[in-house]
Amino acid sequence: MSSGGNTIYDIASAAGVSITTVSRVLRGEPNVAQRTRTKVENAIEQLQYQPNAAARGMAGGKTGTLGIVLPQLLNPHYAMIYTGAVSAAIESGQNLQLFSRHDILGKGASALPALMNPHLDGIVLYLEYPQREGLEQLEKTLNEIHRSMPFVLIGTVAPELPYPAISYNMAAIMKSTVSYLTGLGHRRIAFIGGAADSTNELRRDIGYQQGLREAGIIYRDDYRIPCSDTLEAGSSALRQLLDHLPRSEWPSAVIALNDLVATGLMASARTYGLRLPDDLSVIGCDNLFYAPYLTPSLTTIDLHQQQLGINAIRLLLSGDSRRENAAWHLIERNSCRPYF
Amino acid sequence: MSSGGNTIYDIASAAGVSITTVSRVLRGEPNVAQRTRTKVENAIEQLQYQPNAAARGMAGGKTGTLGIVLPQLLNPHYAMIYTGAVSAAIESGQNLQLFSRHDILGKGASALPALMNPHLDGIVLYLEYPQREGLEQLEKTLNEIHRSMPFVLIGTVAPELPYPAISYNMAAIMKSTVSYLTGLGHRRIAFIGGAADSTNELRRDIGYQQGLREAGIIYRDDYRIPCSDTLEAGSSALRQLLDHLPRSEWPSAVIALNDLVATGLMASARTYGLRLPDDLSVIGCDNLFYAPYLTPSLTTIDLHQQQLGINAIRLLLSGDSRRENAAWHLIERNSCRPYF
DNA sequence: ATCCAAATTGAAAGCGCTTTCAATTTGTCA
């Protein structure tokens, strides 16, 4: 198998020392005489030696490999996070192993420990927390993982759980989004978002309602359409919204779960003869790469995903168990217009 | 470390057999008495045993892990391939480890063997073949990899190299794209594509010129703009194209390297007051998820990326060393219009 | 020159598995 198959033994004999010593310099232990260290380093250089990660892991040492669990990659939102994470990992000489949730999480977070099988030095977890899984169950799972390796939670996070985390303050983001629209004069603001069985969406709803309340707007149930995470769902959600309302009560602005949904919804709006943004303001979330190129260009929330990925890895590596909020900001483009 | 830490020894004693026997049933060896097999299987079930992949790899057995090398993931083109690949891997009980090229290929394919360090059962390689790397160098690298694990090449492939592969016939695709446009009556057809230092782009150019020739159109150097793989590059490439041409010679159609470039280019076109598709037909490649939602919706080549990912894994697993072409088809939408 | 602590090195065990190879059991045919 191993083609370049140089082992620690080869280095040892080349340098005329024991494998223990080689192992020492490999791991950067301090108590090695400078002369010896140099000899070994030369041998390593000469033979192009590369430590075998599997053997390392098995011997109980660091593997130099981190992991990241992400729901999927087709949504660029996650791909950005991944990309940030890899770059940070590389920067500190680590490998990053991706587990796209699809792999393993058919059964929810409880399936996670199974994938901890490969020995990782730590893992970044982007989980979703459906209510039904229950906090107790989740906590149990996380405790189990915690016993075998450090981790940090990102994205949506259960604030009740005392783990290192970088999370989106969805309530704040949502409230701010609503405020932006009310600031533009909108009063009929719909929200096309997720079903409220995940912590994430629950918080969004809270923020949505807070935002409305602050502007003295009464929450309407029929302005709140549940919707999954795709373009098509966005399209049909808007149809569902409009079809159940007399034209006079159609919203003047709609907040989409994310840019995917916003994209779908915009196409749908046109089929109703709605001009964008004149007849309907749309705001998304994620700031996907093509958002500026839609017609009209999409106003959205930039979630700084790459930076999130970077920060997650750094936090993981730091060993710190800090809990912080992820940065974000609203990007004004042309899909929202003042309403009079 | 190992939290659920059940080893083959635990199973062995639970089942009252030797670890050798456990190993046998684990690997599905035939010569185990049915009674024994059942006992062991029960023990495995009871103790929720999960074989340790690292140990396996080190002992020289199958690790149950495949790898895939992809240039990056921000372009959904690759994310789709990855997604297909994971699903096929899961389906056959394998893990899939992603190496996004960024990780390791700073120095070109020659850096590949280094990452073969983790013992993989096989790997899917999506490489790009810049001319300068040279076929000899590449071949050497591939041979080296070949010695340590089976692989299959996907995407663009050097046809001279006798390795299992699923490749895009870029020349055919490109020729067909040109024909589509000439069929619509276009005569001034520009091509905004990659620099011709990669095999991939070389073939596209060949197809482009073939397509033109077949329609009796003379190739113009100034209709051929080199461009990298991004929206922004697409934008500026179009500017470069138009700025160097008198309005009367502006192309009536433009073929973009891919949908990313097409997207950027369309935005740019509008700044020149060009109406799409009336004044300019645009055709992309990749059929990214948002292509139907652009204005106008983008005519493009669907590259069946998920299926490619699936097929690559299957081919890898089959051990077959077949070489085949990847499927594709043109999707007509609204960004191209007949030209009179 | 002598002695002891500190610094440096190495021997050996063990991580969890696969893989010969040998030992034992079983089954079959005479």
Place this chain on the structure above:
DNA sequence: TGACAAATTGAAAGCGCTTTCAATTTGGAT
């Protein structure tokens, strides 16, 4: 019933590393 091949099992080595723990060397201090 005995003998021999086939089927089934197990002992032990080894994969490449880390990690005690003990042995050796070094360097001051006396």
